[in-house]
Amino acid sequence: NSKLYFSQGLSLFQFAQEKEQQKPLLLANKRLKTAAQLDPNHLDIWQTWSGVLCSLGFAYKNLKYFLEAHEKIIQAIALCHPQKIDTLADLQADLGSILLHIASYSEEPTDLYHAIQAFEKAANLNKTLSTDIWKDFGLACYRFASFINEGRFYIKANQCFKNALSLEPESASLWHLLAQTFCRLYAQTHDEDHFIKADEYFAS
Numbered sequence: 214n215s216k217l218y219f220s221q222g223l224s225l226f227q228f229a230q231e232k233e234q235q236k237p238l239l240l241a242n243k244r245l246k247t248a249a250q251l252d253p254n255h256l257d258i259w260q261t262w263s264g265v266l267c268s269l270g271f272a273y274k275n276l277k278y279f280l281e282a283h284e285k286i287i288q289a290i291a292l293c294h295p296q297k298i299d300t301l302a303d304l305q306a307d308l309g310s311i312l313l314h315i316a317s318y319s320e321e322p323t324d325l326y327h328a329i330q331a332f333e334k335a336a337n338l339n340k341t342l343s344t345d346i347w348k349d350f351g352l353a354c355y356r357f358a359s360f361i362n363e364g365r366f367y368i369k370a371n372q373c374f375k376n377a378l379s380l381e382p383e384s385a386s387l388w389h390l391l392a393q394t395f396c397r398l399y400a401q402t403h404d405e406d407h408f409i410k411a412d413e414y415f416a417s
Contacts, residue, residue, distance in 0.1 A: 215252035218244045219261070226265050235272045241265045259289035260304065267311060276318040283311050302339035305331045306346045313353050322360040328353040329366075347377035348387065355394055364401050370394045388414050 222244035229237035245262040252258065263285035270278035290304045312328035332350040336342060342350070351373030358366035374391040381387065392414035399407035 215248045215255065215258070218248035218251065219255070219258050222248060222258075222265070223261055226261060226268070229268065235269075238265055238269050238272060242269065254292060256289050256292040256300075259285045259292065260307070263289065263307060263311070267314070270314065276315065279311055279314045279318070283308070283315060286311055298338050302335045302342075305335035305338065306342060309335060309353065310346070310349045313349050316353075316356065322357055325353050325357040325360065329357060329369075342376070344377045344380045344384075344387075347373050347380070348390070351377065351390060351394075355390070355397075358397065362401070364398060367394045367398050367401075371398075 222241045225237040225241035225244060229235070229241060242262070242265050245258060245265060248255070248258045249262060263282045266278045266282035266285060269275070270282065286304060286308050290301070290308065293301050293304055295301065309328045309331035312324050312331060316322075316324035316328060329350070332346070332353060335346065336350070351370045354366045354370035354373060358364070358370060371391060371394045374387055374394065378384065378387050378391065392411045395407045395411035395414065398404070399411060
């Protein structure tokens with residue numbers, strides 16, 4: 214039955230993450246596909262399946278897995294009851310991250326814009342997003358700003374990176390990203406304050 218296939222898929226997914234192995238991910242993908250065919254209205258199946266496909270995308274550096282993950286997370290969002298706010302926030306955050314990864318292949322600003330919209334929905338639903346989600350949100354804003362040369366998205370990226378740093382203040386990569394956004398703002402505005410902050414954060 215679907216519960217058995219879902220349980221097997223979830224266990225294989227967790228095992229693959231712990232051992233950093235690819236073969237269990239492929240097996241998990243097959244189990245969850247069967248589970249979804251048997252019970253297409255089970256939200257957790259679609260959400261977990263999307264996670265497996267993202268991991269496959271990273272493992273094989275293959276866009277097709279991220280595109281499939283996008284399909285699955287959209288299905289999960291469609292099945293989510295509007296009153297399940299925390300779950301819906303998680304799903305929107307997942308959607309944003311998937312679109313960010315798709316954009317890294319497509320280099321289409323529209324994918325980044327849709328990612329930003331998904332992250333904004335997640336933030337509006339749940340202010341306590343994880344460090345990784347705030348970082349991805351910031352990256353989506355930063356890259357979109359680079360495409361359209363729009364300062365307000367650099368400012369939004371700054372706020373996202375600051376939110377991430379409030380949760381993980383020792384992260385050198387986050388300080389570096391924050392400094393980079395001030396560099397871009399300085400290039401746009403020639404405001405000395407932006408230059409000073411960029412220099413300060415590069416030293417952090």
